[in-house]
Amino acid sequence: MTMKFPSFKIGGIHPPQEKTTPADKIIHVELPRRVSLLLKQHGGAEAAPIVAKGDHVDRWQKVAEATGFISAPVHTPISGIVKEIAPVTTLQGRQATAITVEASDADHLADEASRLEQRQPYDYSRLAPADIVGTVADAGIVGLGGATFPTAVKLSPPPNTKAELLIIDACECEPRLTCDDVLMRAYPEQIVEGIEIMMRAAGVDNAIIGIENNKPEAYAALKHACDDFNMRKAAEIRNKANTESNHLARITITRLQARYPQGCEKQLIYALTGCEVPSGALPISVGAIVQNVGTAYAVYRAVAMREPLTERVVTIAGAGNYMAPIGMRVSDLPAGEGAICAEKADVISGGPMMGLSCATLDAPVTKGLSGICVVEPLCYDPEPCIRCGKCAYACPMGLEPYLISTYGRLGYAPEAKEHGAMDCIECGSCSYTCPSHRPVLDFIRLAKADIRKKKI
Amino acid sequence: MSIGTSIAVLGGIGAIGALALNRVAKKFHVEEDQRISQVEECLPGANCGGCGQNGCHDFAVKCVEAGSLDQLFCPVGGQACMAKVAGILGVGASGNEPKLATLRCAGTPLTKTHLNVRYSGPKNCSVMNLTAGDYLCLSSCLGCGDCARECQFGAITIDQQTHLPLIDAEKCSGCGRCAITCPRGVIEMRDRGVRGRRVWVACGNCLKGAQARKQCATACLGCGLCAKACHFDAIIIENNLARIDAAKCKACGKCADACPTHAIHKTGFPAKKATTD
Numbered sequence A: 001m002t003m004k005f006p007s008f009k010i011g012g013i014h015p016p017q018e019k020t021t022p023a024d025k026i027i028h029v030e031l032p033r034r035v036s037l038l039l040k041q042h043g044g045a046e047a048a049p050i051v052a053k054g055d056h057v058d059r060w061q062k063v064a065e066a067t068g069f070i071s072a073p074v075h076t077p078i079s080g081i082v083k084e085i086a087p088v089t090t091l092q093g094r095q096a097t098a099i100t101v102e103a104s105d106a107d108h109l110a111d112e113a114s115r116l117e118q119r120q121p122y123d124y125s126r127l128a129p130a131d132i133v134g135t136v137a138d139a140g141i142v143g144l145g146g147a148t149f150p151t152a153v154k155l156s157p158p159p160n161t162k163a164e165l166l167i168i169d170a171c172e173c174e175p176r177l178t179c180d181d182v183l184m185r186a187y188p189e190q191i192v193e194g195i196e197i198m199m200r201a202a203g204v205d206n207a208i209i210g211i212e213n214n215k216p217e218a219y220a221a222l223k224h225a226c227d228d229f230n231m232r233k234a235a236e237i238r239n240k241a242n243t244e245s246n247h248l249a250r251i252t253i254t255r256l257q258a259r260y261p262q263g264c265e266k267q268l269i270y271a272l273t274g275c276e277v278p279s280g281a282l283p284i285s286v287g288a289i290v291q292n293v294g295t296a297y298a299v300y301r302a303v304a305m306r307e308p309l310t311e312r313v314v315t316i317a318g319a320g321n322y323m324a325p326i327g328m329r330v331s332d333l334p335a336g337e338g339a340i341c342a343e344k345a346d347v348i349s350g351g352p353m354m355g356l357s358c359a360t361l362d363a364p365v366t367k368g369l370s371g372i373c374v375v376e377p378l379c380y381d382p383e384p385c386i387r388c389g390k391c392a393y394a395c396p397m398g399l400e401p402y403l404i405s406t407y408g409r410l411g412y413a414p415e416a417k418e419h420g421a422m423d424c425i426e427c428g429s430c431s432y433t434c435p436s437h438r439p440v441l442d443f444i445r446l447a448k449a450d451i452r453k454k455k456i
Numbered sequence B: 001m002s003i004g005t006s007i008a009v010l011g012g013i014g015a016i017g018a019l020a021l022n023r024v025a026k027k028f029h030v031e032e033d034q035r036i037s038q039v040e041e042c043l044p045g046a047n048c049g050g051c052g053q054n055g056c057h058d059f060a061v062k063c064v065e066a067g068s069l070d071q072l073f074c075p076v077g078g079q080a081c082m083a084k085v086a087g088i089l090g091v092g093a094s095g096n097e098p099k100l101a102t103l104r105c106a107g108t109p110l111t112k113t114h115l116n117v118r119y120s121g122p123k124n125c126s127v128m129n130l131t132a133g134d135y136l137c138l139s140s141c142l143g144c145g146d147c148a149r150e151c152q153f154g155a156i157t158i159d160q161q162t163h164l165p166l167i168d169a170e171k172c173s174g175c176g177r178c179a180i181t182c183p184r185g186v187i188e189m190r191d192r193g194v195r196g197r198r199v200w201v202a203c204g205n206c207l208k209g210a211q212a213r214k215q216c217a218t219a220c221l222g223c224g225l226c227a228k229a230c231h232f233d234a235i236i237i238e239n240n241l242a243r244i245d246a247a248k249c250k251a252c253g254k255c256a257d258a259c260p261t262h263a264i265h266k267t268g269f270p271a272k273k274a275t276t277d
Helices: A105-116 A129-138 A151-155 A179-186 A188-202 A216-239 A265-273 A293-303 A336-340 A390-394 A401-410 A413-418 A429-433 A440-454 B002-027 B034-042 B055-066 B078-089 B146-150 B177-181 B209-215 B225-229 B254-258 B271-275
Strands: A026-028 A034-038 A062-065 A080-089 A095-102 A165-170 A206-212 A250-256 A288-292 A311-316 A320-325 A346-349 A371-375 B099-103 B156-158 B165-167 B187-191 B198-201 B235-238 B241-244 B264-267
Touching (some): A026 A179, A034 A080, A062 A095, A129 A151, A129 A188, A129 A293, A151 A188, A151 A288, A165 A188, A165 A265, A179 A188, A179 A216, A179 A293, A188 A206, A188 A216, A188 A250, A188 A293, A206 A216, A206 A265, A250 A265, A265 A288, A293 A311, A390 A401, A390 A429, A401 A413, A413 A440, B034 B055, B055 B078, B099 B165, B099 B198, B146 B156, B198 B241, B225 B254, B254 B264
Parallel strands (some): A026 A320, A165 A206, A165 A288, A206 A250, A311 A371
Antiparallel strands (some): A034 A095, A080 A095, A311 A320, B099 B187, B156 B165
16 A cells, blocks of 8 residues: 655645666765856855955865855855856856965865865854854855855844744655765764754754655664754753753654655645745744755754765766865766767756756756756747646646736737746746746746836 | 618717817817927938937927937937937938948857867847857857847848848938847947048957957957057057047058058048958
């Protein structure tokens, strides 16, 4: 008998999972000799450089400072000389300012040696919540699920709201990607510790990890770590060893029915709690904070190991999962080039559902890059809409994609907004289900860009 | 008998209806300034929106209400049309001439550097512009023909070889809709020039010379050779890009001959010179 797992309410699709990339180990790569650190790798304002051309920077040194509340600093993964601060081409083919650091042989050897050092964890138990949030902000941590919203901002909710629950997104509903899966299998204890740190920072006593039922190994590993944690906390309360916390902190892990797009905030909150986040509101309006497992691991590294965010796991679909230093060229990743340079194929940064086409691979890894996939190019010609309504059934936000898409195409921005264009999470379920192969989402994106431009 | 009754009944209904319509028309009659319809007759009637109003009627209303024609100009009808409007209203006409849509890109698939992947989304410039498109140059024409679809006068067609819009100077009325539609601002409204002689910079790439050259073989490098060749100081180099000041340009074409990348185009010159290019 199969178990019935919870999931979100409306819409959703079941694309082929194709999670064939080996998820049993993370491949650590040699530090690159040259990194290009984009100033804007996060949602919000671009960071401002605090080093000048010709300066010598050390590994993990902050090279750009956050500007404004919603922003994040940037750190360098290697020691070296700042070669230039100039525009470089991003994966999407746009130009963006980046700080380029180049390591000499001596720097490179010193970095590699310091990587092998065993470091003692820092005792953060006496840190106040505000200090933890400060450390997280200072480490440049952003949401590693792909949206790259600064984590510290999410952990410090606005004054008139109260966070009650921390939700950890371990769904990885995007096909082909296994970067979260591999992280959960490799570092379950560290992830749980990262969750504990975030719970303390946000002042919540409960956390739920939502994981899809297609990742049994990761579930088992995390479940084990959570049980350990819960037992330890219960024992602490019994012994009154820790007099500060009278509340019993608990982390539970819930398996969810695999369905796309479960990893989107609002869908995940519904699946785990049954609460619906109102249109245009943030998860905090129902008392929830949603963070990705990758973010939890980065928080652990930042607070317990005092390391800023300078590397992340990147799935090269079909080849493996790499712990890639941020700023490294994607084409320098081992096996990356081989898996990628397929002629007549589209290369996507991110997963095949929500990812964006890569214009070039001679571009730096960013904080938000979860993977690189090669997909068959779409060779369908769009046919007229037959009004079947499949897109409306598939839309997890309950919108009418065909309508918004038409408004977008014709440039009717106010009407598109009225029909909820800004609620669209750009999951691509509509384009995926369309039997006429219409580029529904592309025109919704156009409508959204139009609405933002015209400030309606 | 039966026919007579029918005629009488239907005729009666018709007469009552006509009377009612007459009364209603008189009761709800709106006094409209007669000049509005007179002005409207002078306008081209294309309803293209090039003047910024919703069609020719709105423009006529605006002309009559405004009292002066300072801010009002019909780009399609041009000077002749505005002079007529000014005659009807008894005010001075504004002094613009109809312009011509000019392409600020000459990059073809042969000259532009391709990106590693091809764009496979909808054939729509606005959507394509949300991505990087097919080419490295971010100021180049996307070639999906939003301008051609938008043109009310059928003046724009997309060349199948170069993927660039071909603008028919005869048909172009200068309404400027294509320039507004183009998401990358590749189309610029420029003067038609004396006897059709025109010189323009067919590039909008603001990157430094070496980078621009990498992106397209016919990019303006901002090298300044054209500015040196110009006897009238009509060329200004701004942001690594040459710009021809229409007020000073005498359309001699020296700059076009001097440009090392053929980024400056000229047209309307005698055939002999054109062949020496």
